[in-house]
Amino acid sequence: MGEPLAVEATGLAKSYGPISVLAGVDIAVPQGTVFSLLGPNGAGKTTTVRILATLLRPDRGQARVAGFDIARERRQVRRSISLTGQYAAVDELQTGEENLRMMARLAGLDRRAARRRAAELLDRFDLTGAARRRVGTYSGGMRRRLDLAASLVVQPSVIFLDEPTTGLDPRSRLAMWQVVTDLVGSGMTVFLTTQYLEEADRLADKISLIDAGRVVAEGTPAELKQRFADQRLELHLVDGSAYEEVVRRLGPRAIATNPAQLSVSTATDGTALHIRALLDEVDPDHTAVRRFAVHTATLDDVFLALTGHTATSPEKETADV
Amino acid sequence: MSDTLTMVGRCVRLSTRNIEAMMTALFLPVMLLLLFVYLFGGAIDTGTKYVTYVVPGVILLCAGWSSATTAVTVSQDMQGGIIDRFRSMDIGGVSVLSGHVAASIARNAASTVLVLGVALLVGFRPDAGPLAWLGAVGILLSFVLAITWLAAAIGLLAKTPEAASGFTFFVAFLPYPSSAFVPIDTMPGWLQGFARHQPVTPVTETVRGLLLDLPVGNNAWWALAWCGGIAAMSVILSAVLFQRRIR
Numbered sequence: 001m002g003e004p005l006a007v008e009a010t011g012l013a014k015s016y017g018p019i020s021v022l023a024g025v026d027i028a029v030p031q032g033t034v035f036s037l038l039g040p041n042g043a044g045k046t047t048t049v050r051i052l053a054t055l056l057r058p059d060r061g062q063a064r065v066a067g068f069d070i071a072r073e074r075r076q077v078r079r080s081i082s083l084t085g086q087y088a089a090v091d092e093l094q095t096g097e098e099n100l101r102m103m104a105r106l107a108g109l110d111r112r113a114a115r116r117r118a119a120e121l122l123d124r125f126d127l128t129g130a131a132r133r134r135v136g137t138y139s140g141g142m143r144r145r146l147d148l149a150a151s152l153v154v155q156p157s158v159i160f161l162d163e164p165t166t167g168l169d170p171r172s173r174l175a176m177w178q179v180v181t182d183l184v185g186s187g188m189t190v191f192l193t194t195q196y197l198e199e200a201d202r203l204a205d206k207i208s209l210i211d212a213g214r215v216v217a218e219g220t221p222a223e224l225k226q227r228f229a230d231q232r233l234e235l236h237l238v239d240g241s242a243y244e245e246v247v248r249r250l251g252p253r254a255i256a257t258n259p260a261q262l263s264v265s266t267a268t269d270g271t272a273l274h275i276r277a278l279l280d281e282v283d284p285d286h287t288a289v290r291r292f293a294v295h296t297a298t299l300d301d302v303f304l305a306l307t308g309h310t311a312t313s314p315e316k317e318t319a320d321v
Numbered sequence: 322m323s324d325t326l327t328m329v330g331r332c333v334r335l336s337t338r339n340i341e342a343m344m345t346a347l348f349l350p351v352m353l354l355l356l357f358v359y360l361f362g363g364a365i366d367t368g369t370k371y372v373t374y375v376v377p378g379v380i381l382l383c384a385g386w387s388s389a390t391t392a393v394t395v396s397q398d399m400q401g402g403i404i405d406r407f408r409s410m411d412i413g414g415v416s417v418l419s420g421h422v423a424a425s426i427a428r429n430a431a432s433t434v435l436v437l438g439v440a441l442l443v444g445f446r447p448d449a450g451p452l453a454w455l456g457a458v459g460i461l462l463s464f465v466l467a468i469t470w471l472a473a474a475i476g477l478l479a480k481t482p483e484a485a486s487g488f489t490f491f492v493a494f495l496p497y498p499s500s501a502f503v504p505i506d507t508m509p510g511w512l513q514g515f516a517r518h519q520p521v522t523p524v525t526e527t528v529r530g531l532l533l534d535l536p537v538g539n540n541a542w543w544a545l546a547w548c549g550g551i552a553a554m555s556v557i558l559s560a561v562l563f564q565r566r567i568r
Contacts, residue, residue, distance in 0.1 A: 053409050078411040089402035091331065093338040105327045106410055134338070150406070 005064070006031045006158050006189035007052060012061035014047055021047045023213040024061070029206070031157075034180070034190040036204035038197065038299070044213040045193035046086065049162045052191070053083045066157045082151035083160045088143045089150065092136035096127050096146050099135060104153040114153075121149040125179065141172025148179060158189045165199060177202055197299035207299075211307045224302045231270035232295045233278060237262045242288035249282045255304050270294055324412050328420030335394070336424040342390050346428040350383035350436045357502065358443055365503055369533075372445045377528040378501025379440075380433050381521055384465045385493035387432070388472035389486050391425045395476025396485035414563025415556070418473045425469040426462070433461065447532040457531040460541065463548040464524045468492055470555035477562040501525045520547035 007029040014022040022044045029035040037045050050056040052065055054074045063070045066080035090099045097118050104114035122128045125145040135143060144164060151159060161180065165173040180203055183190055194200050200207050201221045208218040217224060232255070237243040243262045247254050256265040268274050275294065283289045337343060354372075357379060362371030395418065398404055407417055437445075449457065472489050479485035496502070498512055499521035505513050516522060523543035530537035 050405075053405075055405055055408060075411055078409055081409065083406060083409040085402040085405050087402035089406035091335060091403065093335045094331070098334065102327055102331055103406075103410075106324055106407070106412055 004031050004067075005029060006033075007035070007063070007065050007191055009048075009052065009063035010061055012048065012051055012058045012063060014044075014051065014056070014058050021213055022051075022058070025210070025213070025215055027063075027208060027215070029189060029191060031189050032184070032187050033205040034184055034192060034203050036200040036207045037191070037193045037210055038195070038200040038204075038207050038303075039193075039210035040195055043210045045195075045210060046162055048210070049083070049160050049191070049193055053081060053160055054078055055083075080156060081158045081160060082154075082156040084148050084151045084162065084164060086163045086166060088135075088147045090135050090143065090146055093134060095132050095134055096122060096138070096142075097131040099146065100150055100153065103150045107154045109153070117153055121152060125149045126175075139172070141168055141175060144168060144172070144176060145179065148176075152183075155186070156188065158191060159183065161190065161192045163193055163195065165194070165196065173199075197303065201299050209303060209306060216306045217302065221299065225296075225299065227302075231268045232256075232265050233268040233275060234263060234265045234293045234295060235282070235289050236291045237264070237288055238290045242283075246282045246288055265295075268294065324416040325419045328412075328416050329423040330420075332394075332420035332424035333427055336390075336428060343428075346383075346387055346390065346432050347435055349386060350379060350432045351439050353382060354379045354436055354439055355443070361502075367504055370444060372440060372443055373533065374529070375502060376436070376440045376445055377525050377532070378496055378499075380436055380461060380528070381464060381501055381525060382493070382496045383432055383436070384429055384461075384468060385489075385496060387425060387428055387465075388468045388492055389489040390428070391421050391469050392472040392476040392479065392485040392489045393482045394424075395421050395473050396479050396482040399477060400482070414560055418470075418477075418559050418563070421473055421476075422466065422469045425472075426465055429461075429465045448534040449532045453531040453534065456541070457528045460524060460527050460531070460544055460548075463545060463552070464520075467520075467548040467551040467555070470552050470559065474555045474558045474562060477559055495519060496521045496525075499525060520544070520551065523547065 005028055007027055009025060009027040012022050012025040012027075013020070025044070025048055027035070027037075027048070037048060039045055047056065051058045052063055052070060054070050054077050057071070065077045068076040068080065070077055090096075091102075094102070100118035100121055101114045104117045105111070109117060119128075119131075122131045125148065127142060127146060127149070130138060130142060135146060138146065148161070148164065164180070165176050168176065177199070180190060180192065190203075192200075192203060204221060206218065206220055207224060208215045209224070210216065217227075219227065234256075235246060237246055239262070240259075243259060243264070247257055247264055250264065250266055253266045254264050255267070256263075258264070266278065268278060275292075279289060279292070354376070357375045358372045362375065365371055367374040398417070398421075404417070471492065475488045476485045479488060498508070498516045499505075499519060500516065501521055505516045505522070508516055523540040524547070526540040527537050527544045529535065530540065
């Protein structure tokens, strides 16, 4: 502690009727860092962002953003933040340049300053060539870049990015990651939500894993990987009955069970001693395990270990868990 | 104030680029005018040339149609992410909606000029001095303002743009049971009471009276009261609804 916090939330809760979306979320983000709220669809990420951006009132809990209380000092919070939502918040019938000039004017710049700022941003986000084209003709990646540019017409102290790369192709995603990395250099605090483990791993200084409206773990990417699943032992079994027997012996330690492929994983520290002991324990007759492999843990494993399910990514590139 | 001007610029730009809506806004009124004058007009006896009688009604009818565009665009705005951004930039709801209302007034001004032009070509002969013209324009403007703000409130209230468009159907229908197209005496008795006491009738009578140099009577005051009341109620309702969206 000690360093000033850009975002500080305690006990945020929100329900819609009987459905609890957030069940007491605590968050602390130091200034000038990238924070990622990581979780599957419906975990409560967008709700959290909307509460912190003063667009939604929490049922319970308090939060301060950029030093201001989100309930009592809403206006000051709004002056200190910018929000880039899941859906591009730009007008399709206006050109990229017109959108940026409009946002700059709304942010309080005069006509000339707005024009200058729009030109700078178009250049910085590699959109100068498309400046005079209507946004309706932009690709998904261009639209997201414009959207992000629009949230930077004045330098916010905290920028909220709600799933900035959802639905983008891999190349546009890489470009977006570069843009986010560049933002941090300027002293801004970035609050990013994502359902992509790789994205949180690449960008965030600190991650909170959220599932069903609760933060289930937090730490740096390295800490999380270390703490929850340093290495992963993957066992391939000879047949169905061997599979069931091994899963039974592992009990709650079994992660990523896959009956179709007769495979199951469990956490290990990766030493020969531990692996030998594990194999002896689950397969005392040395007949059940056909092969095994040791993997360095990914955030996927952490997520799995904590929640019992994967952070479902619709376009998962790899088939193995 | 500067936010409102920026929003007006935005909506006028969006409006001119929405080709379909623009075509509808400009040519539907002319089509309706010709329809009424040449197809129905021959069968309707109003004591004057029908084109002379019907021009105010066509303008009001088109204002009603045009308000659907406002309701739909407001509703589309509310569904897209852009409203979240405006709100997180602390832009007030009245600024955002004023943009839509101003765009609607611009559309209506263009279509009204076009309708008047075509009406003159097909035999409309108004008999009004500059003051009467000014008065007629003022009444039309307040009518357009009133129903556009009402449409904006409906756009906020509706869950989808389609629903918003559906609601404004009632607004667009209002000119029919009024003195806009046929004299009220020709309607069945049960309808006459409604027709005499709904907003479109005094607005129509005032505009017609001013343009044709006929006595206006109390109609002008009724028209202004209706328009002022609807506009005030709708502005307040819109402001409240816009805030409410922060749940």
